[in-house]
Structure formats: structure tokens, C-alpha cells
Amino acid sequence: MKNSSPKKKLSGESEKGMKYDLEGNSCRLNYLKTQDSREPEEEINMAKSTLRKVGKSEQDQAEVEFSVPSQSKIIRLIRNHSSNMFQPSFGDPSKLGVAKNPYYKFSKVAELSPALILIADRQGFIEYANPSFLELSQYKEEEVIGCGLEMFKSSLDYQQQYTELRTAIAKGEEWKGELINSKKRGGTFVFSATLTPVRNEYDFITSFIMVGQDITPFRETEKELKMAVEEKTVLLSELHHRVKNNLAIISGLMQLQAFTEDNISVQSKLYSSVGRVQAMANMHELLYESGSFSQLEFGQNLKKIVTSISKMYYELTQKIDVKLDVESVQLNINQAHPCSLIMNEVITNAYKHAFTKAESGKIRIQLYTQGDTVFISISDNGSGLPEDFDIDKDKTLGNTLLKTLVKQLYGSYQYISDEGGTTFTLCFKKENIKGSTSANFC
Amino acid sequence: MKINVLIVEDDPAMRVLLKSTVLSADLDVEVAEIFEAENGKEGLEVLEKEKVDMMLVDIYMPIMDGLEMLDYARDHKEMADIPAIVVSSENNEDRIDAILRQGLGFVHKPLTHLLLKDKISEMINMKNSDAG
Numbered sequence: 001m002k003n004s005s006p007k008k009k010l011s012g013e014s015e016k017g018m019k020y021d022l023e024g025n026s027c028r029l030n031y032l033k034t035q036d037s038r039e040p041e042e043e044i045n046m047a048k049s050t051l052r053k054v055g056k057s058e059q060d061q062a063e064v065e066f067s068v069p070s071q072s073k074i075i076r077l078i079r080n081h082s083s084n085m086f087q088p089s090f091g092d093p094s095k096l097g098v099a100k101n102p103y104y105k106f107s108k109v110a111e112l113s114p115a116l117i118l119i120a121d122r123q124g125f126i127e128y129a130n131p132s133f134l135e136l137s138q139y140k141e142e143e144v145i146g147c148g149l150e151m152f153k154s155s156l157d158y159q160q161q162y163t164e165l166r167t168a169i170a171k172g173e174e175w176k177g178e179l180i181n182s183k184k185r186g187g188t189f190v191f192s193a194t195l196t197p198v199r200n201e202y203d204f205i206t207s208f209i210m211v212g213q214d215i216t217p218f219r220e221t222e223k224e225l226k227m228a229v230e231e232k233t234v235l236l237s238e239l240h241h242r243v244k245n246n247l248a249i250i251s252g253l254m255q256l257q258a259f260t261e262d263n264i265s266v267q268s269k270l271y272s273s274v275g276r277v278q279a280m281a282n283m284h285e286l287l288y289e290s291g292s293f294s295q296l297e298f299g300q301n302l303k304k305i306v307t308s309i310s311k312m313y314y315e316l317t318q319k320i321d322v323k324l325d326v327e328s329v330q331l332n333i334n335q336a337h338p339c340s341l342i343m344n345e346v347i348t349n350a351y352k353h354a355f356t357k358a359e360s361g362k363i364r365i366q367l368y369t370q371g372d373t374v375f376i377s378i379s380d381n382g383s384g385l386p387e388d389f390d391i392d393k394d395k396t397l398g399n400t401l402l403k404t405l406v407k408q409l410y411g412s413y414q415y416i417s418d419e420g421g422t423t424f425t426l427c428f429k430k431e432n433i434k435g436s437t438s439a440n441f442c
Numbered sequence: 443m444k445i446n447v448l449i450v451e452d453d454p455a456m457r458v459l460l461k462s463t464v465l466s467a468d469l470d471v472e473v474a475e476i477f478e479a480e481n482g483k484e485g486l487e488v489l490e491k492e493k494v495d496m497m498l499v500d501i502y503m504p505i506m507d508g509l510e511m512l513d514y515a516r517d518h519k520e521m522a523d524i525p526a527i528v529v530s531s532e533n534n535e536d537r538i539d540a541i542l543r544q545g546l547g548f549v550h551k552p553l554t555h556l557l558l559k560d561k562i563s564e565m566i567n568m569k570n571s572d573a574g
Binding site: 244245248249251252253255256259260278281285289311312314315 | 453455456458459462463466531533550551552553554555556557
């Protein structure tokens with residue numbers, strides 16, 4: 001704001017000789033006539049009346065409009081606290097606010113707003129940049145006025161946002177986007193902006209208003225977070241890969257021992273343990289392959305378990321036909337883990353014991369859900385469980401493990417067996433809670 | 443018939459496992475010597491110096507991976523005819539198909555004696571019938 005005469009302002013006199021004094025409820029307006037002054041008395045009276053009202057108020061600052069035949073004058077009054085008088089401040093009339101002019105308030109909004117605001121003419125040449133924009137871009141007002149909006153375009157504008165912006169201006173359309181802008185003294189800022197055409201009463205575009213905000217800190221934080229997540233994902237994937245490899249080596253070494261073991265009973269126990277280790281390894285493999293470290297596609301996991309068992313009991317595999325009928329069911333790792341081990345026990349049992357007297361056999365595995373409840377059934381057409389078999393009294397490691405794992409799932413299971421074969425069913429409620437006990441009774 | 447086997451695997455424990463599996467797999471052929479290499483580059487160095495009749499090669503290894511090594515071997519006459527079995531935990535079916543189309547054997551980790559035995563026999567028989 002340029003004051004034409006700062007010294008006179010203090011004394012309350014304008015170049016044209018106007019002086020306003022206000023004290024308490026009274027207002028005194030002195031109009032010192034100069035050679036070219038032609039203001040009529042009624043205008044002066046109106047101004048006096050306004051000033052009286054202002055004088056009664058508690059305001060420290062006020063503005064009044066003072067009309068003269070030739071032009072409109074704007075007087076800003078500032079209360080002098082030492083004299084308790086309002087003194088006129090004779091600034092540049094075009095830059096001074098007009099209390100009665102509604103647009104003044106809006107221009108103040110642009111001036112004071114932390115938002116970045118640009119006004120461009122219909123060709124996209126800048127007419128106005130608000131202080132927030134100027135401060136951020138490090139340019140002075142006179143450096144940007146009259147320049148095209150592209151003056152801020154940075155070489156990082158990979159996505160051709162400025163081309164889109166220019167097209168919107170040419171078509172007179174609204175546009176939203178993120179512009180990567182250059183600062184005057186180096187560096188960039190991300191201007192998340194909305195460009196809106198302003199139309200006159202004839203619907204012609206007179207200018208464009210561009211309003212937005214600096215989202216550089218958000219984008220930087222977002223980038224850092226993305227990098228951190230990527231790093232953690234890679235680490236987790238690597239971790240699961242290593243665990244899986246280590247388990248594969250352990251199972252391989254145990255298998256080697258089983259292969260060279262003469263004692264059939266020891267060999268069988270070693271192979272059972274190999275199966276359990278492999279069931280765990282399969283889960284880790286699926287976890288790093290899928291990229292989700294908390295959820296497992298259990299249908300796929302079941303297929304892997306079957307493949308592992310069929311490889312281990314290679315000779316039996318030739319005569320057993322396994323049919324999988326599985327839905328895609330996502331299980332939390334805390335449920336997938338015990339469930340995998342249960343499946344390994346039951347399918348291994350079917351492989352080892354169901355078809356000892358038969359030349360061939362079939363195993364059917366079903367996985368489906370009803371609401372939140374997961375159902376898994378494994379049935380074979382083998383010889384059925386021995387007549388004296390009592391699941392509650394069986395103290396083998398496999399059975400103990402099965403009961404413990406079902407309990408961990410808060411699930412229930414049953415074996416139904418007759419001469420037509422055996423069917424094992426397991427059901428449990430699907431849960432997504434973190435922790436080691438993430439299931440409920442079904 | 444006696445054969446020399448080259449095992450190319452970066453994981454020392456897995457090398458021990460592969461070596462022990464080959465030695466105890468009750469193969470149709472007798473294993474004279476087993477050479478070991480930690481990566482494809484070392485594997486090629488062994489191939490240049492030694493007479494190798496069968497290779498067991500991992501895929502993912504530092505410095506030079508298994509498939510790169512086998513590509514190189516296929517382009518060099520003295521190594522081109524050595525039967526090779528890729529031993530890997532690779533699960534991608536397209537990549538496994540690509541390996542099989544190149545005439546390579548494939549055994550999924552963790553390997554079993556019977557699978558390895560069958561695959562080694564198959565590869566040796568294939569080579570003998572080609573030669574015959």
C-alpha cells in the first residue's frame with residue numbers, strides 16, 4: 001500500500017486539504033479547499049454523518065466512502081490512542097478497502113488466506129497472485145503479473161499436468177490436478193489446484209481463478225511411508241523365504257535320515273515329522289509368494305499340503321486319486337497355521353492307513369464357508385477306521401496334536417467311519433483378530 | 443557305469459542335503475565323484491576343468507544364477523550335452539514350463555530320494571538314447 005504523503009497522514013491532512021477529527025461522540029470534518037476542489041456541501045455532510053457513527057464505535061480502524069462528483073474517495077480512519085481521535089489515512093484509493101463494498105471482504109479473504117490463489121486472464125496470463133502463493137514460490141508480485149501460468153512449470157511435471165491445464169484454459173473448462181511447481185530460488189512445491197473459469201453476464205470467460213494448497217509435506221510424508229512399507233514388505237518377504245528354506249532343509253535332512261533308517265517304526269515317525277515341518281514351510285512359502293503376510297488363501301494351501309504329502313508317499317501316490325473341491329477362503333495366519341497342521345495329520349493318515357488293503361483309492365477334500373464358519377471335510381473310500389479305534393482314548397502324537405490344534409481354533413471335529421470309508425470334518429468360525437487365539441466356537 | 447555329478451547351490455546346508463541325497467538315492471548308476479559349486483560362475487569353472495556327467499543346479503544364486511549358467515553351457519559344445527536337472531523351489535508354472543521346454547529336468551525342493559532317483563535315471567536314459 002502506497003501512502004501518498006505519510007507525514008500528512010499523521011497530521012490528518014490530505015493533499016487536497018481534508019482533515020478529520022473525532023473525539024468521543026463528536027466528529028469534526030475540516031475541508032480545506034484547494035484550487036480544484038468542487039465537492040458539494042451535502043457530500044461533506046454525509047461524510048460527517050458517517051464519521052459520527054464511526055466515532056461512537058469502539059473500533060480502532062474504520063473506513064468511509066466519500067463521494068465527490070469526479071470520483072470516489074476512500075478514507076481510512078485510524079484511532080489515535082493518545083488523543084482518542086480518529087485520524088484519516090490517505091492511501092492509494094484503488095488499494096484501500098471500501099467498507100461498503102462487498103468485494104472488499106472477498107479481496108481480503110484472498111489476501112489473508114493460507115490457500116494459494118492465482119487469478120489469470122482468459123489466455124492464462126497471471127493477473128493476481130495472493131501473498132501465500134508469492135511467499136511459497138519466492139517470487140515478487142511484479143515478477144509474476146502478466147506471465148503465463150507455465151512460468152512455474154517444473155521439469156518434474158512427469159504427468160504432463162501443465163498440458164492438461166493449458167487444454168482446460170483453451171476449452172474454458174474447470175480442471176483439478178497437482179502441479180509440481182518450481183520455486184524462484186530452487187526447489188519445488190506441489191500445488192494441488194482447482195482452476196475455475198469466471199464468466200460475465202454474457203457467459204463469456206473473463207478470467208480463471210486457481211485455488212489450492214501446498215501439499216508438498218503430504219507428498220513427502222507419503223513417499224517416506226511408501227518407502228518404509230516397501231522396505232518392510234521386502235524384509236518380511238525375505239524373512240518368510242528364509243524360514244521356508246530353513247524348514248525345507250530341516251525336512252530334507254530328516255527325510256534323508258528316514259530314508260537311511262532301517263527301523264520301520266523310527267522311519268515312519270521321521271516321515272510324519274517331515275510332513276509337519278513341510279506343512280509349516282508351505283505356509284511361509286505361500287505368505288511370501290502372495291505378498292500378504294497376515295492372510296493366507298487356504299484353498300491354495302490345501303493344494304500345497306496335498307502335493308507335499310503325495311511327494312513324500314511317492315509310491316502310494318500312484319494308487320491314490322485325490323480330488324480337491326475348494327473355495328477360495330482367506331484365513332488369518334493365526335488360524336491358517338493350526339488348520340494346516342490339522343490337514344497334514346488327517347490327509348497323511350488317509351494316505352498311510354486308508355488303502356493298505358486296496359489297490360487304489362480316492363480321497364476327496366472339500367473346503368467351503370457358510371457365513372463366517374469354515375467347513376473342511378476329508379473323506380476316503382478306504383477300509384475305514386479299525387473297529388477298536390476310539391478317538392478319545394487314542395494317545396498317539398498325531399491324535400494329541402489334532403485335538404490341541406482344533407482346540408486352538410475353538411473349532412469342532414468328528415470322524416465318521418464305516419466300511420465305505422472315513423470322513424473327517426472340521427468346522428470353526430473365521431476370525432481376523434491378531435494374536436495366537438483368534439477364533440471362536442462355531 | 444560311473445558318473446561324476448556337479449551340484450551348483452549357494453546354500454551350504456542344501457548342498458550337503460543334495461550331496462547326501464545323491465549318494466544315498468540308490469541310483470541305477472554309480473557315483474564316482476561329486477563336485478560342488480556355490481554359484482553359476484563357479485559351476486562353469488568346474489565344467490571347464492572336470493569331466494561332468496550330470497548337473498544338479500539351483501536357480502536363484504548370487505553372482506550368476508543357474509539358468510544363466512545353463513544358457514552359457516548350452517552355447518558351448520563341450521558342455522552342451524551334459525544332462526542338467528534344475529532343483530528349485532520355483533512355483534511359477536510358466537517358468538517351470540520354460541525350463542522343461544529347454545530339455546532340462548526339474549525337481550521341486552524339498553526333493554525326495556525317489557523323485558531325484560527317477561529324474562536322474564530319466565535324464566541319463568534320455569542322453570543315452572540320443573547318443574545311440
